[in-house]
Every structure is written in C-alpha cells, then in structure tokens.
Amino acid sequence: MRLLITGARGLVGYHVAQLAERHGFLPILSGRGPNPIPQYPYFNADLTEATAVYELIRQAQPDAVIHSAAMTQVDACQAQPLICWQNNVLATRLLLQALAELFPKAHFIFISTDFVYDGFPIVQRPYIEGDYEAPLSVYGASKLAAEAWVKLYPGLWTIVRTTQVYGWTPSLRRDNILLRVLSKLKNQQPIQMHSDQTRRPTWAGDLAEGLLLLARRRAQGIYHLAGQDILTPYQFSCQVAEIWGLPASLIEPVTQEKLQLPAPRPLYSPLSIEKAQALGYQPHPTEVILKSLRQTIPL
Numbered sequence: 001m002r003l004l005i006t007g008a009r010g011l012v013g014y015h016v017a018q019l020a021e022r023h024g025f026l027p028i029l030s031g032r033g034p035n036p037i038p039q040y041p042y043f044n045a046d047l048t049e050a051t052a053v054y055e056l057i058r059q060a061q062p063d064a065v066i067h068s069a070a071m072t073q074v075d076a077c078q079a080q081p082l083i084c085w086q087n088n089v090l091a092t093r094l095l096l097q098a099l100a101e102l103f104p105k106a107h108f109i110f111i112s113t114d115f116v117y118d119g120f121p122i123v124q125r126p127y128i129e130g131d132y133e134a135p136l137s138v139y140g141a142s143k144l145a146a147e148a149w150v151k152l153y154p155g156l157w158t159i160v161r162t163t164q165v166y167g168w169t170p171s172l173r174r175d176n177i178l179l180r181v182l183s184k185l186k187n188q189q190p191i192q193m194h195s196d197q198t199r200r201p202t203w204a205g206d207l208a209e210g211l212l213l214l215a216r217r218r219a220q221g222i223y224h225l226a227g228q229d230i231l232t233p234y235q236f237s238c239q240v241a242e243i244w245g246l247p248a249s250l251i252e253p254v255t256q257e258k259l260q261l262p263a264p265r266p267l268y269s270p271l272s273i274e275k276a277q278a279l280g281y282q283p284h285p286t287e288v289i290l291k292s293l294r295q296t297i298p299l
C-alpha cells in the first residue's frame with residue numbers, strides 16, 4: 001500500500017513517516033525543503049500550486065494519503081487570513097480534486113483540530129464527533145472549511161481532529177508547548193501558561209499511531225485522536241518542569257483575559273477519544289511519554 005504523507009517535514013508528518021512501514025505501508029513523502037528521511041521517496045511540492053499537486057499525485061500513485069501539511073501557526077493565520085486559506089483550504093481542495101480525477105480509490109485522511117469548536121459546550125464534557133462546530137479563529141474556520149471539501153470527496157475519507165500536539169523531530173522548524181517550556185526553563189526565564197484552558201495534550205507519536213491505525217482499518221468519517229490526560233497548559237508545563245528537574249516556580253499561571261493572544265482560542269476543548277479507542281487507539285499517559293522523551297530530546 002502506497003501512503004502519501006504531506007507535511008512530512010512537520011511534527012506530525014515526520015512521526016507518521018517514521019512509523020508507516022511498521023504498519024505495512026510504503027511511505028512516500030512530500031514537503032517544502034530537503035527530504036527529512038532520505039531512505040523514502042520524496043517530492044518537493046508547494047500544495048497551493050495546482051500543477052505541483054497534480055504532478056505529485058501522478059508520481060506518488062497513492063492508495064492512501066495522510067494530509068498533514070497546513071499553516072499551523074494560529075496567530076499568523078489570524079494576521080494573514082488569505083495566506084492561511086490558501087495553505088489550509090485551497091491546498092486540501094487541490095489534493096482532493098487531483099485524487100478524484102487520477103486515483104479515486106485512494107483513502108484521504110485529513111488532520112483537523114479542536115479549534116473547530118468554540119469551547120462553550122452545553123454540557124461540560126469532552127467534545128464528541130458530531131458536536132456542533134463554531135470556530136472562533138481564522139485557523140479554526142480554515143480547517144472547518146477544508147473539512148467541508150473532504151466530505152465532498154467521492155472516495156473514502158476520514159477527518160481526524162486532534163489537539164495541542166507536542167514532540168520533537170530533527171526537521172522541525174516550529175516549536176510546540178513542550179519545546180517552548182523546556183527552552184524557557186533551561187535558560188532560567190519565566191513563562192506564562194494558561195490555567196483556564198482545558199485541553200488534551202497529544203504526543204505526536206501517539207497521534208501517528210492512531211492515524212496509521214485508521215488508515216489500515218480504512219475507517220470512514222470523523223475521529224478524535226488526542227492524548228490520555230485532560231490538562232490545562234499550566235498543569236502540563238508543571239509536569240514537564242518536574243520530569244526535567246527544572247524550576248516550576250518560573251511558570252506563571254495566567255488567564256486568557258490577562259494573556260491576550262491575537263487569535264481567540266476555545267477555553268474548553270478536550271476531545272473525547274472513545275470512538276477511536278473502540279478501534280484500538282491507545283495513547284500513553286502523559287507522564288510516561290514525558291519520561292521517555294526526556295531521554296531522547298536534545299537540549
């Protein structure tokens with residue numbers, strides 16, 4: 001089974017690429033910049049360009065696609081909505097169009113976000129697939145618009161919503177909550193973390209396993225893939241400090257009202273993972289992951 005992985009230089013795409021062979025797939029990578037895993041075929045392509053996308057699909061001849069590429073910086077998306085829309089909506093639509101024309105039997109797996117929800121559920125419980133979507137930010141709206149295109153794909157499709165992904169890869173150009181906290185605390189600098197946002201932090205390795213499980217099972221529809229523990233960013237950061245033996249006193253708990261970021265975020269967006277767990281998805285406890293990452297992340 002030929003599996004095309006877009007955004008293979010990014011945090012999630014790289015983890016998927018590393019694990020794909022173990023799940024019986026031949027990984028074919030795509031990204032912008034040098035090949036992050038040279039033993040696999042790689043295509044340099046800007047997915048906002050129709051010609052490049054059609055050429056990519058023609059050459060990759062995929063049986064399945066995990067579409068991980070996106071403009072992921074939420075505040076940059078808020079500042080540049082058009083560029084965000086091109087990277088997140090147009091690119092997804094072009095991939096779907098090319099597949100529908102050239103390889104209509106290919107399974108399309110799209111990675112979306114908890115930011116499609118507004119964080120004001122009627123009942124305070126983790127969001128389940130099918131709950132009402134109402135994004136607060138340009139980024140969330142762009143991912144929901146891309147989801148709408150995915151649902152029109154005539155072939156097999158899966159939408160995977162995930163949240164607050166953390167981890168490390170050698171090709172990484174952007175930080176994430178784990179790397180941000182480590183970098184500040186190692187340099188004895190203070191950091192402010194939200195104590196009024198409720199999330200379900202997700203290790204990129206667990207997410208990659210879940211994505212490949214859904215690909216293997218050819219699961220159709222919407223799935224939530226997130227971590228095991230429901231935590232605020234402040235609680236997560238304190239766990240990081242404890243496990244790395246760094247000063248948690250440098251972490252200041254703040255509210256969204258005090259630390260205002262350009263893009264509004266949902267206050268409460270833990271995702272229910274029960275539907276994916278029924279298929280065999282098994283994320284690790286945060287503590288176990290952090291202890292293991294402590295051995296591998298170079299600082």
Ligand SMILES: NC(=O)c1ccc[n+]([C@@H]2O[C@H](COP(=O)([O-])OP(=O)(O)OC[C@H]3O[C@@H](n4cnc5c(N)ncnc54)[C@H](OP(=O)(O)O)[C@@H]3O)[C@@H](O)[C@H]2O)c1
Nearest residue numbers: 007009010011012032046047069070072111113162164165
């Ligand atoms: N990280 C999270 O907390 C989180 C949470 C929920 C959902 N997600 C979703 O999960 C997916 C993977 O996220 P991630 O954390 O792996 O993000 P990432 O590390 O920022 O990786 C995204 C990759 O997409 C590439 N890309 C962006 N626009 C492209 C284009 N037009 N053509 C080709 N490549 C392009 C980027 O390349 P450049 O480096 O060249 O820009 C980057 O390598 C995304 O769909 C994201 O929306 C992430």
